[in-house]
Amino acid sequence: MELKKIQNYIGGKLLPPISNNYLNNFNPAIGEVYSEIPDSSIEDVHLAIVEAQKVKDEWANLALEKRFLILNTIAEKIEERREELALAESIDNGKPISLAMAVDIPRAASNFRFFATAIMHFASESHEMAGDAINYTLRKPIGIVGCISPWNLPLYLFTWKIAPALAAGNCVIAKPSEVTPMTAYLLSEICIEAGLPQGVLNIVHGLGSTVGEAMVRHPQIKAISFTGGTNTGARIASIAAPMFKKLSLELGGKNPNIIFADCDYEKMLNTTIRSSFANQGQICLCGSRIFVERSLYAKFKEDFVAKVKALKVGDPLVEGSNLGAVVSEAHMQKVLSYNNLAKEEGGTILCGGERVQLEGRCENGWFISPTVIEGLSYDCRTNQEEIFGPVVTIMPFDTEEEVLKYANSVKYGLASTLWTADLNRAHRMAEQIEAGIVWVNCWLHRDLRTPFGGTKASGVGREGGWEALRFFTEPKNVCIQYQ
Ligand SMILES: NC(=O)C1=CN([C@@H]2O[C@H](COP(=O)(O)OP(=O)(O)OC[C@H]3O[C@@H](n4cnc5c(N)ncnc54)[C@H](O)[C@@H]3O)[C@@H](O)[C@H]2O)C=CC1
Numbered sequence: 001m002e003l004k005k006i007q008n009y010i011g012g013k014l015l016p017p018i019s020n021n022y023l024n025n026f027n028p029a030i031g032e033v034y035s036e037i038p039d040s041s042i043e044d045v046h047l048a049i050v051e052a053q054k055v056k057d058e059w060a061n062l063a064l065e066k067r068f069l070i071l072n073t074i075a076e077k078i079e080e081r082r083e084e085l086a087l088a089e090s091i092d093n094g095k096p097i098s099l100a101m102a103v104d105i106p107r108a109a110s111n112f113r114f115f116a117t118a119i120m121h122f123a124s125e126s127h128e129m130a131g132d133a134i135n136y137t138l139r140k141p142i143g144i145v146g147c148i149s150p151w152n153l154p155l156y157l158f159t160w161k162i163a164p165a166l167a168a169g170n171c172v173i174a175k176p177s178e179v180t181p182m183t184a185y186l187l188s189e190i191c192i193e194a195g196l197p198q199g200v201l202n203i204v205h206g207l208g209s210t211v212g213e214a215m216v217r218h219p220q221i222k223a224i225s226f227t228g229g230t231n232t233g234a235r236i237a238s239i240a241a242p243m244f245k246k247l248s249l250e251l252g253g254k255n256p257n258i259i260f261a262d263c264d265y266e267k268m269l270n271t272t273i274r275s276s277f278a279n280q281g282q283i284c285l286c287g288s289r290i291f292v293e294r295s296l297y298a299k300f301k302e303d304f305v306a307k308v309k310a311l312k313v314g315d316p317l318v319e320g321s322n323l324g325a326v327v328s329e330a331h332m333q334k335v336l337s338y339n340n341l342a343k344e345e346g347g348t349i350l351c352g353g354e355r356v357q358l359e360g361r362c363e364n365g366w367f368i369s370p371t372v373i374e375g376l377s378y379d380c381r382t383n384q385e386e387i388f389g390p391v392v393t394i395m396p397f398d399t400e401e402e403v404l405k406y407a408n409s410v411k412y413g414l415a416s417t418l419w420t421a422d423l424n425r426a427h428r429m430a431e432q433i434e435a436g437i438v439w440v441n442c443w444l445h446r447d448l449r450t451p452f453g454g455t456k457a458s459g460v461g462r463e464g465g466w467e468a469l470r471f472f473t474e475p476k477n478v479c480i481q482y483q
Pocket residue numbers: 148149150151152175176177178206207208209211212213216227228229230232233235236250251252253283284331334386387388
């Protein structure tokens with residue numbers, strides 16, 4: 001059977017790569033190639049830029065209401081095709097279809113709807129100087145911008161970048177992860193149906209080292225919005241910063257989940273299962289280090305491990321599977337290697353820690369049992385490095401001061417979760433935790449207006465709301481002195 005061939009979306013058309021070379025695209029649940037993706041080259045990136053150049057002024061000057069209507073139509077079409085998109089996402093990524101249906105695809109539609117609306121309300125500042133002069137700040141589209149996204153939340157994160165970039169009046173060259181390209185391809189069909197003018201959005205598929213780097217290096221791409229690994233972010237910054245490009249980098253995390261004995265226990269327990277293992281732990285916001293106040297530790301350990309053991313690792317297309325496959329064989333090997341490291345570092349694996357061999361259709365798929373490890377020190381490698389899989393460590397603590405030291409000991413500073421009924425303590429801790437996001441008595445409770453991103457090695461800049469629209473526009477201040 002001939003494999004489905006994904007195409008680039010350039011100048012409003014679905015095109016093969018200029019080289020006509022393709023890469024294999026795997027279904028992680030069965031461990032087999034099921035489609036092909038363009039192995040695009042620098043020439044395809046250049047073609048996309050030529051197409052974007054032709055229309056960038058027209059798109060930038062289009063009435064806001066017209067831009068709103070087109071982006072809102074894309075949101076509606078994502079919703080209309082949600083079942084097809086959720087199935088495609090599940091097959092491409094390995095995640096349970098129930099998760100794609102409940103979270104990934106609705107959020108992709110919300111991203112377009114949110115920014116379609118937000119741009120209608122985006123206003124610039126003015127500053128009066130004591131009866132002497134007035135300053136007003138213009139916010140112009142940057143021109144052509146680049147969006148590079150990862151494989152863990154494919155359409156969710158791809159649209160989280162593209163939607164504000166387009167809403168702000170830019171033309172976009174976008175590259176989804178080569179590991180999960182399918183829903184970005186379906187999005188190009190949707191954009192054609194929705195009447196997005198040709199060349200405004202161009203999706204170039206291929207490898208990071210070729211397509212991604214060509215985008216980062218191209219002088220006509222004036223800003224790069226990237227989500228992915230910290231090392232990749234550092235490489236992008238090393239190329240783009242000397243070219244004075246605007247950069248938004250949303251990178252890795254090693255997030256603390258801090259649990260005090262006075263918390264709402266049942267809510268905390270259920271949410272901690274989710275914050276540890278949702279999407280097989282492949283969300284940069286997952287809480288991979290769980291710190292529990294000592295008086296609660298034994299009870300938490302018993303209840304948590306029992307719940308984790310009850311999670312079903314299974315065929316992502318079957319209702320009732322709590323965890324699907326991890327995204328690739330290489331990633332599975334990387335995650336499993338941390339279990340060996342944890343043992344070497346003195347840890348005890350309380351449950352999981354192994355490849356799961358399913359029967360039937362998924363017998364060769366890349367599945368890992370959810371893993372809980374205890375007995376490690378806060379500063380060992382297992383507790384310092386991003387694993388990005390279904391693996392958490394649990395550790396007791398005695399005081400706020402002690403747990404803050406543990407929480408802040410990592411190079412990352414993305415997200416954190418606090419569980420306590422004492423709001424004074426929550427404020428105190430939130431103030432001192434080194435992270436861009438602090439959730440109190442909840443996790444991944446998202447309001448798209450809020451600043452989203454991390455500190456330290458978790459990134460530079462913020463996405464979401466006005467932050468994203470500011471990132472994708474260039475401010476110009478005009479100062480007029482009164483005559
Ligand atoms: N959201 C997050 O925080 C994510 C973190 N990761 C972490 O990163 C590790 C590596 O995962 P990868 O798939 O290799 O992520 P990655 O950072 O290599 O990939 C993310 C995106 O960047 C592109 N890319 C790669 N190299 C590039 C370059 N030199 N220039 C421009 N674009 C480039 C990729 O093609 C992909 O579209 C994971 O094991 C995980 O720890 C991975 C994905 C998402």
